[in-house]
Amino acid sequence: MNLKLALRYLLLAILSMIFLGPILFMVSSSFKPDEQIFSDLRSMRAFLPVGDVSLDNYEQVFAQSRLFLYFINSVLISAITVILGILVNSMAAFGLQRVVWRGQALLLALILALLVIPFEVLAIPLMMIVAKLPWIGVDAGGLTIVGSWFNSLHVQIVPFIANAFVIFLFYQFFKDIPLELDDAARMDGANLWQIYWRILMPNAKPVIATATIILFLAMWNQYLWPILVIQGQETRPIMVGIQQFFGRTADWGQVMAYATIVTLPVLLVFVVFQRRFVQSVAGAGLKG
Amino acid sequence: MGARNDKKGIAFTFPALFLLGFSIILPFLAAAVMTLTDQRMLSPNPTEFVGLDNYKRLLSIRVQSVPPVLDDAGTIQRDAEGNIRYVRSAPIERTSDGLPPYQELGVFSIGNSRYVVQVRDPIFWKALANTFLFVLFVVPFQIGAALGLALLVKNPILGRTAFRTFFFAPVVTSMVVVSIVWAFLYNENSGLINQILGVFAGGGVVAINWLGNETLALPAIALMSAWQGAGFQMIIILAGLQSIDEQLYEAARLDGASEWQQFRHVTLPGLKNTLTFVVVTTTIAAFSLFVQVDVMTQGGPNDATTTLIYHAVQSGFREQDVAYGASVAVVYFLLVLGVALIQRRIAGSAER
Numbered sequence A: 001m002n003l004k005l006a007l008r009y010l011l012l013a014i015l016s017m018i019f020l021g022p023i024l025f026m027v028s029s030s031f032k033p034d035e036q037i038f039s040d041l042r043s044m045r046a047f048l049p050v051g052d053v054s055l056d057n058y059e060q061v062f063a064q065s066r067l068f069l070y071f072i073n074s075v076l077i078s079a080i081t082v083i084l085g086i087l088v089n090s091m092a093a094f095g096l097q098r099v100v101w102r103g104q105a106l107l108l109a110l111i112l113a114l115l116v117i118p119f120e121v122l123a124i125p126l127m128m129i130v131a132k133l134p135w136i137g138v139d140a141g142g143l144t145i146v147g148s149w150f151n152s153l154h155v156q157i158v159p160f161i162a163n164a165f166v167i168f169l170f171y172q173f174f175k176d177i178p179l180e181l182d183d184a185a186r187m188d189g190a191n192l193w194q195i196y197w198r199i200l201m202p203n204a205k206p207v208i209a210t211a212t213i214i215l216f217l218a219m220w221n222q223y224l225w226p227i228l229v230i231q232g233q234e235t236r237p238i239m240v241g242i243q244q245f246f247g248r249t250a251d252w253g254q255v256m257a258y259a260t261i262v263t264l265p266v267l268l269v270f271v272v273f274q275r276r277f278v279q280s281v282a283g284a285g286l287k288g
Numbered sequence B: 001m002g003a004r005n006d007k008k009g010i011a012f013t014f015p016a017l018f019l020l021g022f023s024i025i026l027p028f029l030a031a032a033v034m035t036l037t038d039q040r041m042l043s044p045n046p047t048e049f050v051g052l053d054n055y056k057r058l059l060s061i062r063v064q065s066v067p068p069v070l071d072d073a074g075t076i077q078r079d080a081e082g083n084i085r086y087v088r089s090a091p092i093e094r095t096s097d098g099l100p101p102y103q104e105l106g107v108f109s110i111g112n113s114r115y116v117v118q119v120r121d122p123i124f125w126k127a128l129a130n131t132f133l134f135v136l137f138v139v140p141f142q143i144g145a146a147l148g149l150a151l152l153v154k155n156p157i158l159g160r161t162a163f164r165t166f167f168f169a170p171v172v173t174s175m176v177v178v179s180i181v182w183a184f185l186y187n188e189n190s191g192l193i194n195q196i197l198g199v200f201a202g203g204g205v206v207a208i209n210w211l212g213n214e215t216l217a218l219p220a221i222a223l224m225s226a227w228q229g230a231g232f233q234m235i236i237i238l239a240g241l242q243s244i245d246e247q248l249y250e251a252a253r254l255d256g257a258s259e260w261q262q263f264r265h266v267t268l269p270g271l272k273n274t275l276t277f278v279v280v281t282t283t284i285a286a287f288s289l290f291v292q293v294d295v296m297t298q299g300g301p302n303d304a305t306t307t308l309i310y311h312a313v314q315s316g317f318r319e320q321d322v323a324y325g326a327s328v329a330v331v332y333f334l335l336v337l338g339v340a341l342i343q344r345r346i347a348g349s350a351e352r
Helices: A002-029 A034-040 A056-064 A067-098 A104-116 A119-131 A164-175 A179-187 A192-203 A205-220 A224-229 A238-248 A252-272 A274-285 B006-034 B053-059 B122-152 B160-172 B175-185 B192-200 B217-242 B246-254 B259-270 B272-287 B291-296 B308-318 B322-351
Strands: A135-139 A142-146 B061-066 B103-110 B113-119
Touching: A002 A252, A002 B122, A002 B160, A002 B175, A002 B192, A002 B217, A034 A252, A056 A067, A056 A252, A067 A104, A067 A164, A067 A192, A067 A205, A067 A238, A067 A252, A067 B006, A104 A164, A104 B006, A104 B322, A119 A224, A119 B006, A119 B308, A119 B322, A164 A205, A164 B006, A179 A192, A192 A205, A192 B006, A205 A252, A205 A274, A224 A238, A224 B308, A238 A252, A238 B175, A238 B291, A252 A274, A252 B160, A252 B175, B006 B322, B053 B322, B103 B122, B113 B122, B122 B217, B122 B272, B122 B308, B122 B322, B160 B217, B175 B192, B175 B217, B175 B291, B217 B259, B217 B272, B217 B291, B246 B259, B259 B272, B272 B322, B291 B308, B308 B322
Parallel strands: none
Antiparallel strands: A135 A142, B061 B113, B103 B113
16 A cells, blocks of 8 residues: 555656656756756756856846846736726626626627637737727827837737636626625615625625736737737837747757746746636636 | 616626727628738738639649559550559649649559649648647647546645646746747757656667657647646646545445546546546647747748648738638638537537
């Protein structure tokens, strides 16, 4: 019996090494000069930050790529989309679940039907639409009309605010909040907006956390869309930044430092919200 | 239901509806219309309606038979090595319909006859085959791994949460980052994987060019993708395992069922719905393979890793043939829709 348990732990240890190995290799190598990365390859040292460790690679990466700019771009894109997304989608769910109006059943069915359409199908036509769409920009202190959404931050935000799946999540959650709460608030003279903002949303913290994680992950990992609509550096997100850096350098340590920086924010969210995180991601999978 | 209020109901829902219309419904309709035109990204010529030409270009396929060379007596001629000699296949004709000419995709023989398969867009057909091949590699492997992991960490053993976190860690890592790190792991001369294989091979040198080899590149990407995603399916399968009644296992044990029999007759039937769901979502995700290919191989070597979405982006964006790229994406969508409909039928018959 004990042998069986020992074997099980051995298997789990090997599997843990397989699943963590590449990530440990990435982080450890980011602190090492290339010669040491290569000489460590044939031992366990490949996975440990030992030997001639320094922050040189990190300094080099910041010096050679506008990593800081790309990082801020991605943070802005993700944060604004998360905030607006939670507001817009929860409002829609509230309108569909808490208010009675004509056509709402049809609209709910339509929104759920949209879940079948993958973004990959929409990317090229949407690119053609935003190419010629005007936007009001700020130029030298005055407002100007810009003739295209290309090479902007908003082109990476606006299409991803409304999210049928997040609406669905809020809708399901609101269903379980008793109507008596609404009625009590209405007795106290609350209007619909106040019921939404003061009664439902404060009760919806778990689903807000889930939506935050889902939207943040999706936005931080954006790759296909920015490839299509962002050419310059000014509004480039970090995923395109690292891909381009990878394409033009032969320095492993620097690429690993870049990769570690890109992974850090997600890892942070993961560590802080671990339980919630796993449940959300699994929940996102269970939408069928 | 809450208060009846038509105006307020619409007001709450409108922002999301407007944005969904802009980012999903409008481009979806635009895709349908666009694929019937010859629209390009930048073109001096006005866009024209071309009917189904894009789909003809994509899907045209024909098989031409090439007869063996016969002498006057009607016997088959052979070359010095004894191979049958065939009539030189007719040169590919110029087309007057504005579509690209047929090109040879492959050759096969039945008996003494040889057949040439011709298509108008060989890369599309390779992409289609590669996409299906990738699905066939990654789906069983990833779900098999996920099921194994779930069973390993299901029972309360010390460190269970830690192991779950370890297996889930790659899911958290972005696919672009994973692809870059694994490009180093797969490196021919100093990649970690070849080095480890070298250690296991008794200290010898192993130099497999994983991503540069036509046969290995796609399975290598599939292996990496399974590594990245298995932890995700593991969590879903764990949820499914928890919903199986423990009494079923007890009853099975009382009947003297072995662990394998318990797995076969209690676990698997209990997981039927979960596994159906996991297979379908993994399949649909696998059909959209793009990031790994774009970062690691750019479709190569020799189109061996070109996928449908990669081909769509390549022709629709990088070659600026927008209408054609959108048409490739529509074919991809129909495939995904087909998978979703099959799932519905299976799920429906399971409920009955």
